[in-house]
Amino acid sequence: MTNPNGRFGSHGGQYIPETLMNAVIELEAAYNRYKSDSQFQQEFISLLNDYGGRPSRLYYAEKMTAELGGAKIYLKREDLNHTGSHKINNVLGQVLLAKKMGKTRLIAETGAGQHGVATATAAALMGMECVVFMGEEDTKRQALNVYRMRLLGAEVVSVKSGTATLKDAVSEAMREWSSRISDTHYCLGSVMGPHPFPTIVRDFQSVISREARQQILEKEGRLPDAVIACVGGGSNAIGSFYHFIGDENVQLIGCEAAGRGIDTFETAATIATGREGIFHGMKSYFCQDQYGQIAPVYSISAGLDYPGIGPEHAWLHDIGRAKYVPVTDDEAVDAFEYLSRTEGIIPAIESAHAVAHAIKIAPTMPGKIIVITISGRGDKDCAAIARYRGEELYD
């Protein structure tokens, strides 16, 4: 019978080859044990704080607020974390867990390279071997991150199968894990895949909303009216939403990558254009054709260029607790430039999707408060955005 702990409504589950079943069962058991182990939690918190640079700031974007002339805007600055994104939160937790489980080798998938860099970083810190799978297309879009991973001692495998992007990197990491399990932990980077990954990653990322909730109460004496985050698989979004889910008056808004638009085939907006399916270990919403063939999705953002969404988001969508909106490449690039110019903060192109939606709705929300999660910093994207604007950069 399906493991009820791994379900979010009808979504989730463990749709993986039998070869991997004992590995995920073992992982769940270890996680349950260490989750309530105070020594583990202490080690994790000191890693997050002393190494990861937490807590991250909740910054009042005063100029942006004034310019948009509506809601008061706060930015949750995950871009200030060590390695430059929220990915380090999950990685430090998982790698610590893997170490306790006696694993000596880490494998990971990466899209934009942020999760790969975070995993390579934690591997270096903990003295573990690390192999990162990255779509060939993404190694080109994110060449700087490929170099960073190698610099950190990781091996980067360029994945040429399928569309050579994030979904293929996940497939290849799953294939690799099924061939070498005993010493290897698959450090999955988002709230997706088979149970227990969506739960583990969500718990490790929920530090974002735990801090943000407390910080906004300190600054404003009340909760925000909306929390906005970008969604690919959905790890920074679920982390940003989690501790607000019980606060019914806080709107939770996930921004999907619409690419060239949800009326085109060049999109990665899963909730807007997908339907329920089973892929990469989980039941959730996926972009697919009528026969269940996974669609070759597209977004300017390598980190959101994924045909599915985590099962907990699928459930939050089903029950209407969170809303998911599409944001196009054009809108994201405009927001990327806008935040850089207005606040002196260069956001990751992924995070710029969330900024873009805030720019749309803030003017209609006077007297309200919006928290936008800036999931990562945008240095990695500068060359690609320059190219998008017709400018070639040379080092």
Added chain:
Amino acid sequence: MTKISEAFQKGKAFIPFITCGDPDLETTGRIVREMSKNGADIIELGIPFSDPTAEGPVIQAANIRALNGGITTDTIFDFVRDLRKDISTPLVFMTYANVVYSYGTERFVSRCAEIGINGIILPDVPFEEKAEFSSACEASGVNFISLIAPTSENRIAIIAREAKGFIYLVSSLGVTGTRSEIKTDLRSIIRIIRDNTNIPCAIGFGISTPEQAKKMAEIADGVIVGSAIVKLAAQYGTDASNPIGEYIATMKKSVLITE
């Protein structure tokens, strides 16, 4: 006894695999007929999936060739209905959960029963998630085939007890593809399977040579070969049916020698 279990009654079974529509269904039709003529006891028909996570590079490439040829689940159903006019060898579909789920699981399975498919193998549906598929299969008289892996350990007995048709024993860790050596202690796994069920057990993954097939047939009831055949399909394209037929004959012979 189901038609699949019966296929093991004539001695050790040889079970070849082919991806439907690689490179087109006319070729697949000729290949299946050659397989049947040359001693295949059960034939596994792959319905291609865009992202086959349990496959190595050889079968991944076959899936892409087939999908690029415009094949769909419906054209494969029509193809099998046509095959059934002259082929009586048991046929099982091998595909991925989403192909079945997106078609509508009950609708998919009842079409299978209607056109004469005897079993379904879904490598991404383990014991814990099988109910939503196997209940539809049972209602239609189609066998939902269970897989057991080298890592199954404490799970072997529970999987074996509920297995239908035959057990697909995965020989090695990792994905499909030929291997020079199979190191798993398969005898011990088969001993536990035998203690828990009477249904036959066939070994697959990594087998390509007659010597390997013979070794596997010594300990199991049947041998499954996929990638080695798909390699021939890739090499010979629309002319693949004869070389594949010859290969099947050689492999079947090596499997029978062990009797």
